Every structure is written in structure tokens, then in C-alpha cells.
Amino acid sequence: MDKIRLTNMKFYGYHGVFAEENRLGQRFNVDITLEVDLAEAAATDDLTKSIDYGDVFSRVQKIVEGEPKKLLEAVAEQITTELLTAYSILQQCTVVLIKPDPPIPGHYDSVSVEITRSKVKNG
Template identity: 80%
Template sequence: MDKIRLNRMKFYGYHGVFAEEQKLGQRFQVDLTLELDLTEAASTDDLTKSIDYGDVYARVQKIVEGEPRQLLEAVADSITKELLSAYPILNQCTVVLIKPDPPIPGHYDSVSIEITRARAGNG
């Protein structure tokens, strides 16, 4: 399967379990792996046979910068559902949602959640 990757998209959102996180917000990063057949796009040089990165970014931005959620798992799952719904040619989507500098005891560079969802019938 062919893949499109969007790496380290940066957003500011209000997700987290602690009230301060939902009030003050924080930075988030998103890595995406989109799995689809790019044979026709490659042979025709036609964007309509692929997925527009700018449109993907806007859809992810709306979710990450949108409604506050407590769990990163919920945010990442919303992204996969949105993308699989929006792009019929997309077979599978992996989202890595990264929270730099999480407000937890100890020294952490970041925490992340990775979720993979496939279109029904594709595994």
C-alpha cells in the first residue's frame, strides 16, 4: 500500500484531564500516515486521484484546535474518523498525537498516542 505522510503538524489546543489544560491550552503535534493506492495519481499527475495535503491539514486543525477533550485518545480517534469519512480512496489512517511537555511529575519530553483505523473491510 502506498502512503502519504504529514509530519509534525503543529497546533494549539485545549485538551487534557486537568482544568488548567482546558483553560490555558498547550501545543500539540500531529503525525499522519495515510494509506491508499496512489497508482492512478502517479500515472496521471492528477491531484483529484490523490489527497490534498492542505485539505487534510485544515481538517486536522479544526479537530485539534476545536472542542476540548480530556483524552488524547479521543482527539486522535476523531481525526481518523474525519479523514476516513472525507476521503473514500483512503484505506487506512494512522495518527500520532504528541503532547510536548505534559503536566505530569518527572521530566518528559513528550507523551503521544498512536491510533490506526482502517476502512471497514480493509482490516
């Protein structure tokens, strides 16, 4: 399966368990891997046979900068659901949602979750 990757997308959102996170917000980085057959797009040089990177970015931005969630897992799940629904040619989607400098005791560079979801094939 071919892959499209969008890496280190940066957003500002209000997700987290702590009230300060919901009030003050913080940075989030997102990496996306889209698994799709790109043979037709490559052969025809036709964007309609692929996935528009700008559209992916906009959809992810709307979610990460949108309604606050408590858990990174919930945000990542919402992103995978949105992308799998939006693109009929998309077979599998992996989202890595990174919270740099999390407000937890200790010395952490970041925390992250990685979720992979696939379309269910019938028959």
C-alpha cells in the first residue's frame, strides 16, 4: 500500500484533563500517515485520484483547534474517523498526536498517542 505522510503539523488547542489546559491552551503536533493506492494518481497526474494535502491539514486543524477534549486519545480518534469518512480511497489512517511540554511532574519532552484505524472490508 502506498502512503502519504503529513508530519509535524502544528496547532494550538485546549485539550487536557487539567482546568489550566482547557483555559490557557497549549501546542499540539500531529503526524498523519494515509495508506492508499496511488497508482492511478501517479499514472494520470490527477489530484482527484489522490488526497489533497491542504484539505487534510484543514480537517485536522478544525479538530485540534476545535472543541476541547480531555484525552489525546479522543482527539486522535476523531481525526481518524474524519479522514476515513472524508476520502473514499483511503484504506488506513495512522495519527500520532503529540503534546509537547505536558503539564505533569517530571522532565518530559513530550507525550503522545498513536492510533491506527482501517476501513472495514465487506466479504
